[in-house]
Amino acid sequence: MVEWTKKHILEIKDLTRQEMEVVFNLASSFKEVSQREVKKTPALRGKTVVNLFFENSTRTRTSFELAAKRLSADVLNFSSSTSSISKGESVVDTIKNLESYRPDILIIRIDTGACLKNFLNYTRASIINAGDGKNEHPTQALLDMFTVKEVKGSLDNLNVLIVGDIMHSRVCRSNIFGFQKFSSKVRVCGPPAFIPFEFEKLGVDVFYDLDRAIEDVDVIIMLRIQRERQNLAYFSTLREYVENFSLTPERLKRAKKDCIVMHPGPVNWDVEISSTLKDELHPLILKQVENGLAIRMAVLYLVGAEKREHKTLRR
């Protein structure tokens, strides 16, 4: 039995291995619910969940919205295109003004990093981080890890490789902190400009050569490349980027036989991953979407359902 005590889900940095296991177990049971005819459970009935998206992301927002509705919560959506935010109202003002709706959970996506802890001063609600700047994207990492756990059976002692724009990737950071807590080893690979300063101090191995980095890995996470980065000389041409960092069938052969490949999506085929791998990788990417829903139901349930002290789960 593990007790859940966290009011917020802000960073994987703050979660313990045990807490992540609680999330995974709960996500498994929610997956069963999704397969039933009546998909709804009343866990969050009467609760107000606000999707507060200062940065657009239809996929993440939809996933959270659906998760909240499956738990019977009332869902409000505020996005950067809706009135108040675009009128230059400050982020803090928006959060303060939302208090009049008495929200129970705020799901926040924002383009500035590491800012959520300071928002806690302005709301009584639980905050779930749906991506803050380049800092973290905890639910994405949880769903990635959950997917790996389903396929591999365990998250222990794996070699995990993350490839691409490490610098600007919140998904990458959350995955590093998560996998490390399960005593898996994380390698990162990309052009040097994409590797943050003194990043080895995080306990990751840094590679610039994908052919070497990929040797013996159990899990590969390919990160999405934003073409604008080329303008800031992070790399020279897309052609050269692809030549050095694209995942091809030949390269994949160097990894462990049962290596799995993930991508936070949407994939730029033939940029991050060669399209010849499409059929092979597609089922797992779909699985990630399904698992995303279950993970988000789990975290909403854990921070939102009444009497947190009763939320104990049998392992």
Next chain:
Amino acid sequence: MKILIKSATIVNSKNTILADILIENGRIAKVERNVKEDADRKIDAKDKFVLPGLIDLHTHLRTPGREDEEDLISGSCAAAKGGFTTILCMPNTNPCIDNEGVVEWIREESQKIGIVDIIPIGAITKERKGKELTEFGALKKAGCLALSDDGSSIDDSYLFRRALEYAKMFNLIIVSHCEDKSLSLQGAMRECFISGKYGMSSIPDIAETIRVFRDIEIAKYVNTKLHLAHISCKKSIELIRKEKEIFSYLTCETSPHYFILTVEDVEKSNFHGNFKVNPPLGERNDVEEIKKALKEGIIDCIATDHAPHSFAEKEAPFENAPFGVIGLELAFSLTYTYLVREKIISLNQLVEKLSYNPANILGLKERGEIKEDAIADLIIVDVNKSWQVISKNLVSKSKNTPFLNSELMGLVELTIHQGKIVYERPFFPSINLSSGE
């Protein structure tokens, strides 16, 4: 009005003496033992220290333009409360201090207030755009002693050379904000392990050092005075230490936050806007090097870089918050607490960094030292009193300091400016205001 300060322990940069001080007609009339003369006001300074009024080479008073963040009255009060009697204000106002009209207006208004001497620093280029030189002669005539485009560096090396040459003709000092913007970009904190861990947009220390190097080389070439603002990193100091051996026109300053705080404090604050300054806070070895350089005299001055910002602006996410912290009310106590009490520098050296050297750099011969015939700018401090930094007790209109709620040692009890008591804790007698403590 005659003021007699009895049993004063007078701390100048070069010596400490026990004497009485007689102040008459805005000047120090006598510094000697057992002054018998009658005075309108007698002050017993037993067990306290009397220091020359502090001089801040670097403040932002937000006036004209952002009087909601600071105005000349609140800025004057904050200065007097912090022991400053002369402050220089930077030209990044709206309108910009780039012509004699704005300089004269600030001079006149601040003299009417009469709490401290406010000397505007004129812009080097029109609207601080780094394109066209301002009229240095007109700015000088209106009262400027120094010029700066603080907030940005002049990227065009040709123009910076010409600015130094032109300043030489008018005997004006160029104060340089050293930042290579092509390296610092939109960074919010020092590039380091912590910035990488949180994916925080960041500024490498070399963005400062590279510009320090260029500016010194041009000043040497032109052979004229150059003052470097807010030095924040070890690499810059190593360079300055070497150059100072061969180039005597070079001076520089740092600010209290750079010898106290590090990137770890930024992380501990959960990336609060009050910890965002430009240049950004450095690492532990930077702090150690700055302390060493202060001790050795490589860093000449401690300036506040007082930069008021509204609460709302500083509550914004770290990456969006503006740069800068307030410092006028804190600089003396921070320097005393973190440098003098820690035995890094002596109280005499504190006076040197916060009064004597700034006066010297500006050529203000009658300030920065308690001596007969000097202007009667002096302060009485009690170094055994501690106080807590509480937002509502700060007289500055803005409260953006990373030191909120900290306990500091050393309190300014009394500030005399041009022979007049302008602050007597907690009152500002000339304007009938209390600091609310």
